[in-house]
Amino acid sequence: MxxxxxxxxxxxxxxxxxxxxxxxxxxxxxxxxxGVAVNAERVVEYAELRSSGVGHEEIAARFGVSPGGLYRAIRKHREASLSPHPP
Structure with missing residues (x-):
């Protein structure tokens, strides 16, 4: 909800x-x-759906979030995975 x-x-x-x-x-x-809970599994699922031709808005509806919220969550997750981790 x-x-x-x-x-x-x-x-x-x-x-x-x-x-x-x-x-x-x-x-x-x-x-x-x-915010939107996006984990690695959701990012993979998002990528698979997009590559199969499903639109961003439809994916957001399937995940139960707004398109903007999904975009921000995906971007945040990707940025976190690219940032250098402390030793």
Whole structure:
């Protein structure tokens, strides 16, 4: 569930943010609180989907994130993998 959807639920039903998050968690709904979780597996999956002709926007929808959020997460992951690691 995205942040916009949570805001809609809180406003529509008069619930606090904490209550919405606890209800979602109780029902097994995965909630992203800070950015997009992109690990090496997701980067590989993204590359495979792109090479098979799937568009960036469709991949973002499949991952449950905005296209911009996905782009930033992929870029951040790639930059981190290219940066020199301490010995």
């Amino acid at each position: 995205s942040g916009g959807e949570r805001l809609w639920v809180t406003g529509r039903y008069g619930l606090t943010r904490a209550r919405v998050l606890s209800l979602l968690a109780a029902h097994g709904v995965r909630v992203r609180l800070h």
